[in-house]
Structure formats: structure tokens, C-alpha cells
Amino acid sequence: MFLDCGKTGRFRHLIISAIRRESAKRTCKIGSLNKQEKTFRYDVAILGGGPAGTATALSLRQHAPSLSLALIEQSTYDSIRIGETLPPIVQPLLEQLGVWNAFLNEEHVPAYGSCAAWGSDKLLDNEFIYHPVGRGWHLDRTRFDAMLAREATNRSIASYPGSKFITSQPTGQKRWRLAIQDENRDEISIQADFVVDATGRRSVFARQQGVRKVFLDQLFGVFVFFTLNGGSPLTDSYTMVEAWEEGWWYSALVPDKKIAVVCMSDIDIVKRIGLTSSTKWIELMNETRYIKDRVRDAEPVAAPSVHAAHSQHLERVAGDAWLAVGDAATTFDPLSSLGIFKGLRSGIMASYAIADYFKGSSSSLEKYEAILAKEFEEYLSTRTDYYGRERRWKSSPFWQRRYDQVTLDPRQMLRLSEMPGKAAAVERLSMHLPVPDLKYLCDICVVPRQAQEIVSKFKARRKSVQDRRVILALQYLVAEGMIQAAAE
Template identity: 40%
Template sequence: MMSRWDVVVLGGGPAGCGTALALRRRGVERVLVVEAGTYGAVRIGESVPPDIRAVLGGDLGLWDAFLAEGHEPCFGSRSAWGSDVLGFNDFLFNPHGHGWHLDRRRFDAFLARQAAEGGIAVATGVRFAGSEELEGGGHRLHLSGADGSAAVVEAGIVVDATGPRGRFARLRGARARPLDRLVFVAGFFGLPEGGPLTRQTMLEAAEHGWWYAARLPDTRCVVALAADAEEVRASGLTRPDAFLDRLRRTRHLLPALDGSGLEDGSVATWVAVSYLRERVAGANWLAVGDAASGYDPLSSQGIQKALTDAVDAADAIAARLGGGTDLGTHYPHAVNGRFADYLYNRNRFYATEARWPDASFWCNRRARTELRPAAGRA
């Protein structure tokens, strides 16, 4: 491994690999991607809108390769939100066509493979362990391997793509301003041939949260419940029997899963936090994707946001390496602007559900409409 790089990207998810790929298209060649995992872990599926074609195809030049991956088409959504009636929203008139239900593990591995095949160095099973600023500019990074090995590299610019922890940004004193926090309980279901679940995303509001379901490419689907942590603990929703019992109370989702079965050992939980980091760029570093901001999965904008951040970050870095403006001049305005749009739409959408005005879940969503001050140290 070389010891000096123009750019080191910490994190090899969509935001990290997207930044590396976009940098390569801008002529930046000495780029290293450091990924702690190996792309083998199971990831919950995610839907992306038709507009993903603009960034995957137009900005990154990967559209044909993406289509060859065979992800499940998404033709719109069906939702029972604000009413007991199931409404429909399709992509019929979208100029980019339909959206997609992604196999996240496969999608992340695809981006890493495209980066490596494009001449970008991708180091897997390697973690970021610490850093120091260099006197002449840039950063010295300490890396550790899963086998206990250690390495030191120098980077002219560091891209933090380490997810919500924002490990590098936090060391630079950039704290996260929180908005909201949800806990998701999800499971994978095997689908019968010709079953009633369509290729549309399903969304159904309930008294103690909201449900989401989407098909996956391998005759399976993912079903998830978003709730408050207190409800998950009090009702024991991490147990498969409690999860299924709550699912049986749904009006529309249960019939759509007729003939399906929960896969053994597939129930998992994760936390989704909405936040915006106080600073997303500084002296020779910037943060992208979830290291910069977190969106409620209700928006279905997580990957779109990550890749858009990546393209904007690559523009800022290429300009900086070319002797142009500082990283903190334009890029933060783009990230903050996207978050402002997300916040407006998120608040408006939650406000349309008024069937359970006294339920704690919905009271919490109505109370959490603005960013709160960052607490404690970064």
C-alpha cells in the first residue's frame, strides 16, 4: 500500500465509493478507499426513486452495469397514511421510468467492484484508528487490519464516509445536531409464486409506528416496523412471535403477504437517526452520506442523498486539488440545502397522519420538527 494519497476515503459504502468513482471521472487518480467490512454482511433492502438514474448514469457512468445487476423494479408505492384507504402513487409519468428495490449487500459490493476495476485502491477489512494533522497540510491516518496489522498513510484530503458515527468528523470537533430517532424491527419473508405483493413499495401507518414492505430480487421481501425504542422494548418486538403478532394487526400489509413466511433467524433491529452535522467540511476534509446527515427512511432518499453528496464532494475536492476554493465554500451549502428540503417534506408528511392524536409515537413526531443543539463533545 502506498503511503501518500491525494484522497483517502474512510468508508466503502455508497457515499464513499461514489465519491471515489466521481473523483476518478474528474481525473483524480491517487485515491484510496478504506472499508472496515468485506461486503459479506446481510443488509436490509432499500428502495430508490427513478431519479437515481441521473446520478448513477449521468454522473457516475454506471447505468448499464447497474441494470446488469438485476435488482427488482419498483413501480411506485401503495400507502395507507392519513386514511384507512389504500392510496396509489406510480412512476408512470416520471421521465426516468421506474425506481428499484435494492439488495443492499449486492449494491454496495457492486460499487466497490466498479471502483476497483476503475483503478481505485479499495482496502477491505481495514479500520480507521486515528489521525493527526500534517504541518504542510493534509492528515496522517492510522489504520488497523482485522488480523491485527497496522499501517500509516498520508492523505492530502480525507473524506469521512464512516456512516452516522462520523468517526473522522467527530475528531475534528464536528458534532451532530439531532432531530429524531427511530428503531426499526425487520424480517425477511419468502414469497409464493404469483403472490399478492406487487412490485410497489407498501407503507401503512399504525397507532405505534409505521410499516414498510418491499420485494427483493430473489423472490423474497423485507418487512419493517418503525417505532420508538420504548415501544420496541415494552412490547418485546424483537421476538419473532411479538413481531408477527403486531404484523397481524395491519389492515393492508397482512393480506399482501398472504402465503408468505417469515424466514427463521431473520428478525433484526437497527436505529435510524435524523440529524445534521454542525460542520461537514474543514481543513482538507469533508463528510459525505450519513457521516454528514441522516434522513428518516420514510423519505426513501438515503442512497440518493449519499450519491449526490458524493458527486458534490468530488467537485469540491477536484477544485481544491486544482488550486481552487476551500472545501468549506460551496459543498456545505449543498448538504445543508438538501437537509432543509428533507426536513420540510418530512414534517409535512408526518403532519398528515392524524388518526391517533394521543398516541406517543405520533406525538413525538409532531414534537420533533427542528434540529436540537448538539450535546456534549463530538
């Protein structure tokens, strides 16, 4: 384990006993408790106790205090968690959730900015000083997430740590029966009128409802944590980013004199260059211009660990009596350092939508979906802009994939493939747009048309999707052979 086991272990013991006491109180008060069958009933069950799930719970407690809430988390916050840089803009959200003082008490490492060798060899500073709050943080993520869960418990939210959501079943009248496995592998049955999927990028509940994911890339992060020795050269707490031919590196100081060093690249490249081997990872890290200096006198704590980091979104982020928050709904590139912020914010927005839903609003979930769709489109254009600033390795596959180059001639005539079975195979595609949208593009191409006309027709029905994304999806369908060139 990377983190200080002693500290985390003691902390874990305190949290769990507090959580259990509160859970028992809460469920007994709610009633319908059958100890033999271990069946509990709540208005809202939140699956996943990361930043998004806990923010949903905390905000719901404020906005809809009469609703009974359950927070179900598979872990007991005792192993390493990924994602450590918090930008200054997160402070108002933590204040709004009423956890600002608890956060400050955790003594995470203040961060005053970032520096990047991006677009040139020069390392340039980007100081948070220009932000009104002026300071971000490098987190011990496990401690941060555990603090949010503890605050939820303190507000009488029934918490189930060490309890894994397994399956769900609708039971009529929009009520769910959830099968949960607790720490002792005993089954708990939870009935809820509404379910929040906050299970992170695996979107466990939504996937069980048959909702598919749309992928925008294949980015992965290969992590190594280092322990800094006394005379370490790292004197600042800036996050450092350094681009290279096959991706980019970053390093950040985290609490307990540790530093995270991460190499980001696409999974096919990670495999091709053997980045998961310690020897290769260290060899490549030593070829960096700046990152290597940060860990010159530091020791790696363990072998490289690989974590999915691709941008993705669910085809639908809400349905009948459920919605998804945080990474379960959409994921952002770690380059943005906005994953936790987005998770907290979506939890707060979800709480408004759920409160309105319980008041009888028929449109609150649709509005929530529209807000998240807009946020994701904005994120995509910022992402294209950032990657577009690095032009040193134009022929490298990693960078080419991120330039989102439009190669299709707008006047090119296109039509649906005549190859048997090709058009039907669109079901297994998962890039750029949801399958129904990819199918719609194929439908438009039943009649041969110019590429520009296809895009206009598509946009007439799906106004909110940016032109570039539609064109990239069309190029993708051409590359996959679903759509082909037609004679003039």
C-alpha cells in the same frame, strides 16, 4: 444470514482478488511504499465504501484524474445491508458515475411505484409512471454496494476491502496519518492530504475530530426478512407503507424471492412494546390491515433485527482538509426512500469541492457545507408535511413528536435559568440545533425577552435556519429547564 450465502460468497471471492490486484498496482505506482511498515500515501483517502464513499471516488476519478485515491472499507460486502428501495430519480446519477450498465447487469427487481395507507384506512397508489424515467428498483443492497466498489477498482482506485479505519492524526501541513486495520488485524498506515468521512451514520472520522451530531428524532426500524413460497399472494413489486398508532410499517420485495417487512417506531416505544421479540413482532404485524397479506404464505428467515433510522446531521460537515458525505453528514427518514440518492449526490458534490480545494480554492468546502445545510432544511419541512398528513392518532406520542407542534406563546417572557449548573448543562443536549446554537439561544436569554424577540435575534445571526426549528429548539430548552418563564 438472511441472504443467499452461496451466491454472495462466490461474488465476494471475485471482487476481492480483483480489488487486491488493482490496489497493489496503484500504490506501487504512487510510490512511498514501505512494505515492512505498510505505509501508503494518497492525495485523498475515502473512509467507507457505501454508496456515498464509492460515488465520491468514482466522481473524483472523472473530475480530478490526477489525484491518487484510496477507498477503505471495513467489510468485504458479504453480509446483509439495509435500505432497498431506489426511486427513478437515481438513474441520471448512476449514468453520470458511469455505472448504469453495470447496475442493469445486476438484475435488481424493478419497482413501478408505492402504495400507502397513510392518513386514512384506504390503500392509495403512487405510481412512478408520472416520473419521466418511470421505474425504480428494489435492491439487493449488498450486491449494489459491491458493484459500486468493483467499478471503483476497475477505474484504478486503490481499494482496501476488509480494512477498518481506526484513528487519525494530523501531521502538519494539513496532512493526515490514518491507522487502518486490515482483514488479518495487521496495521496499515495511510497518509493522505485530504480525508472523506463516508462511514455512514456513525460518522467515525468526524466524531474523532470532536464534531458532534444533532438529532431530530429517535426513529428505529425493526426488520424481518421473509422468503416467499411459490404460491405467494405478492404479485406486484410496489413498496407498501401502512401507518399505525405507534409508528408505521413498510414492506418491499427484494431479489431472490425475499420480502423485507419493517416496523418503524421510536426506540422508547420499541422497548416499551417489546418489538424486538419475534412473537410480539409477528403478533403486531398480524394486526396490520394490509402488510400481513403480503407475507401470508411466506416464512420469516430470522429474528427481528433493529437498525437506527433517526434523522440527524453533523454540527459541521467539513473542516481542515476533510469533509463528510452521505449518512456521515446527514441522514433522512427512510419514509423518503432518498438515503441512497442523497448519498450518491453528496458524493458527486463533494468531488467538485475536493477538486476545487486541490486547485487552491479557499471557499469550496464552505460552499459544500452550505449546499448540504440547505438540502437538510428542505428535507425537514417535507418530513413535517408528510407526517402532518396522518391525523388518526393525535394523542399518540409517536405522531405528536412528529407534528412539531409549537406550544410556546410568542409573547411569553423567557430568561436563562437561575438554577446553578443548569445553563452549563446545555453541552450535553443534542436535539434540534447544534450545541453552539443552543448556547447562543441561552445567551440571548440572559436578558429576559419575549419568545418572538429571541427567535428574531437568533435569526439575525443564523438566517438559513427555519423559524420553526428555532422555536422547537427554544421549546426544547424550556422543557429541559435551561430557559424558564420570566415575569412580565
